[in-house]
Amino acid sequence: MYNKGLVITGIVIFVVFFTSPFLIGLVKSGPPPEPELTPKAKLAKQCVEAKEYMVESHMQMLNDWRNQAVREGKRIYVATDGKEYTVSLQNTCMDCHSNKSKFCDQCHNYAEVNPYCWECHIAPKEKL
Amino acid sequence: MLETALKGSKKYWILIGVLFGLHGMGATAFLYQLSKGLTVTGMSRDVSWGIYIAQFTFLVGVAASAVMVVLPYYLHNVKEFGKITILGEFLAVAAVNMCLMFILVDLGKPMRMLNVILHPTPNSILFWDMVVLNGYLFLNIIIGWMVLSAERKQVEPPKWVKPLIYLSIPWAVSIHTVTAFLYAGLPGRHFWLTAIMAARFLASAFAAGPALLILLCLIVRKVSKFDPGKEAIQKVANIVVYAMIISIFFVVLEIFTAFYSQIPGHMHGFVYTFVGLHGHGNLVPWTWAFAVMAVLATLMLLCPPLRKNEKTLAISCLLVFFSLWIEKGITLVITGFIPNPFDTITEYVPTLPEVAITVGVWATGFLILTILYKIAVSVKEEIAS
């Protein structure tokens, strides 16, 4: 191999750099997220769909809600259990989950995900 | 072949350094624009496109000018152009890159730019602009690279390159036809609503692009052992002078229609640029600079001793390039918005961040050009020895 020293050093630096998020995560990981339900949410017993489905696919569902409401003009969602909801992040989802910093942000911050929904959609005011 | 760009003289590396520095300055200004929004520019509700789109408009023409050496060489066997087709193609690559960068920095939401591909909209000219610009970029990269590397190995390029070369000829015409269509199909903007918009684009492209190509050839001859050839340069100069005459003629045609018909909508744009309208006239000095430089350049180019002398030719080419940069790169786009749909005037002055980003994009384009030209020239020098 030509320039063996340089090449091997380069590969090592690359591997370390590439896996650094995982390495740092091993050493320094924050507490796991604990999303809190508001009293209103607890009362409702179930979200629009089942909890496991929401945890896994709420992003996809919100995309579908957005397309159906804005682009197709269909603002009523008939859930799998037959209940009807108004298709609105701001007025339906956030109506129950009005504690963004203790609910939505919990998992988003932990996963370092930064959804830009709230740049436009107004999150309910929280009592800090 | 890329390794030839990694070896160069001190002057080469200083040039690379300066261009990279300007690129960095532009990138920093762009980050500032991303965080604050396009409010950092001088654009407004009335003048919603500014120098970013204006530069893109001008550079589309420069990019298409590669066809002016490719067509004569491949279709009509003009042997003198054999040495410089690669320079034309690489100039096209750099210019199209600048076009794409200028569009990117002008977008309100550049992170959503893939929406144009995810949601294709064939009725939108902007969609087709994306298609033809990217297509032309890939065509020229592939053609240039394949032909150059074949030349280096002293063999014929693979057979599939020829049809791509033939395709690049009408494709070059398409890129500024489509760009002209962006403007020429808008019902509310009378300054742009002219059937000869695409023809004007073509004419000024075939003057400005080859003029730049001549200047680059003269520089290449000076800084390297590769000589593009005096005959090639003279032939390109002929193309420039014809294209300039037609360009100026087209502007005169526009002015005639506007002022002989006396229709206000047609006249207002020209009145604004040439003498000012309702007390507003910050483009007037630019317009007259364009007019004077364009006429002077054409006269110089028409005069055989001035055209044959490469020093005066260089001056003429600079005049051609800058006059058309003003006409297509500033006055055309801005004036389209003046007066606004309410017949009032909001003027436009670019801001410092806007100029910084513009300079940064130009520097990036020239950086790409420098590297590609270094590769081409190194290969030419290599096979000559």
Place this chain on the structure above:
Amino acid sequence: MERSRRSFLKILGISTLGLGTLSSVDLLAKAEMGKAAFAPDPQGMTGKRWALVVDVKKLDEETTQKAIEACHLIHNVPDYGDDEEIKWIWTDKYEHAFPGTEHAYLAEEIEEKPFLLLCNHCANPPCVRVCPTQATWQRGDGVVMMDQHRCIGCRYCMAACPFGARSFNWKDPRTTYFKDKEPPNPKYPTRTKGVVEKCNLCAERLAVGEMPACVEAVKDSKAIVFGDLEDPHSEVREVLHEHFAIRRKPELGTNPNVYYIV
């Protein structure tokens, strides 16, 4: 040596492509949602071609301000007041509303009148024609809609609109105009920097059976009348039958749906 390096890279490329396709197919499969469905609100207004008729004789400072405020408040439209302003509905004089038709001897009443201007929701909209992402499109009921989720902020639609009806968010309203004051309507979103906005004919109100806000605000005087042009018994058809009305720049063929009784 060269031969095998080339084949190695080829195999690497193809396997990356293959693995990539595999995972994306997997993602697509997961998006199924079972028996969920979407439906329009049964109370929603249905029509084939919504239009507005503005009775110019009934316009004055007060009426027009009521209409503008109603719209701008419920839609959280920031009021910058400079050349980067955002406006969905506003007033201007005759010579600016109908440029080219004014002359030196205009009736005083018309010359001074504040004309209400807004998006015309054209039947042949050039802005829709030019949008590269369908972020603006024409609905079946004639409303020219905006999808701010998709807009890339290219502002081509602003260049195409002959009526100057569109505004761009040059800056972020939340961190500038609404920095120290709450957006007036917590039930409607704001926009963010980098997207275009304009009157949406209160699509969110039409969806639940309510009139556009500007129409509602002046309903006592009936300065603005709203209805379906394709319904021969609608109020707009009645009003147009009885009064001569003009539209802005009809010669451009955009077929605007906002009429002005002068």
